[in-house]
Amino acid sequence: MNPNSFKEFPENQKLHIAIIMDGNGRWANLRGEKRTNGHKIGAETVRKITEFSSQKDEINELTLYAFSSENWKRPKLEVDFLMQLLASYLKKEKETYMKNGIRFRMIGDISLFSNSLKKSISDLEESTKNNSNLIQNIALNYGSQDEITRAVNKIFQNKKDDSLITKNDIESQLDTSSNVDILIRTGGDQRISNFLLWQSAYAELFFTQTLWPDFTSDEFQNILHNFTKRERRFGGLK
Secondary structure (H helix, E strand, O other): OOOOOOOOOOOOOOEEEEEEOOOHHHHHHHOOOOHHHHHHHHHHHHHHHHHHHHOOOOEEEEEEEEEEOOHHHOOHHHHHHHHHHHHHHHHHOHHHHHHOOEEEEEEOOOOOOOHHHHHHHHHHHHHOOOOOOEEEEEEEEEOHHHHHHHHHHHHHHHOOOOOOOOHHHHHHHOOOOOOOOEEEEOOOOOOOOOOOOOOOOOOEEEEOOOOHHHOOHHHHHHHHHHHOOOOOOOOOOO
């Protein structure tokens, strides 16, 4: 058992944790810096939180909201920088993934990405596919409504009869089908912004004022601890 694991968690507890990483731009603005510098520091926080998660026996899956399908509305210079930062991150972090046994997966619609970025995503997924300490999903050009729409369209394209669509049918076509246990949003806003709507049906929600570049493993650990104190009823009585 990992010494950092919480005694409150059952030995077989395997959590899916999702994080809306908000506040990079505001973090930079507060320091009189360019928003792009906030994204750079935010990428370092991604590494720290992912490494921390890979060392926790109770965390099986970590999904990070990196670029939403609505983020294309941002200034072109910022979007271009984010694409460059993503490409650099995917190449630079391979060693981190391999050393910590992290499997990388991309969720979202990458059809608008450059061919070189698509290849970087594919290469990292292939290189890490046998790693088993942690699954890290990076949500890129992702929106939950789009994900569900794509899932339903796939079902219709593959249907060979007029049977009704089931919950299992939809889940089988989602970008990631495992239920979210904990959904965290940094940066102070209290909304889920079209992120994992289906998977988070019974997620425990945690909102923190901390801007993403300042989010630490200690604060993350406190959230995990507080999660163990919540009573989860999943619509029933207990």
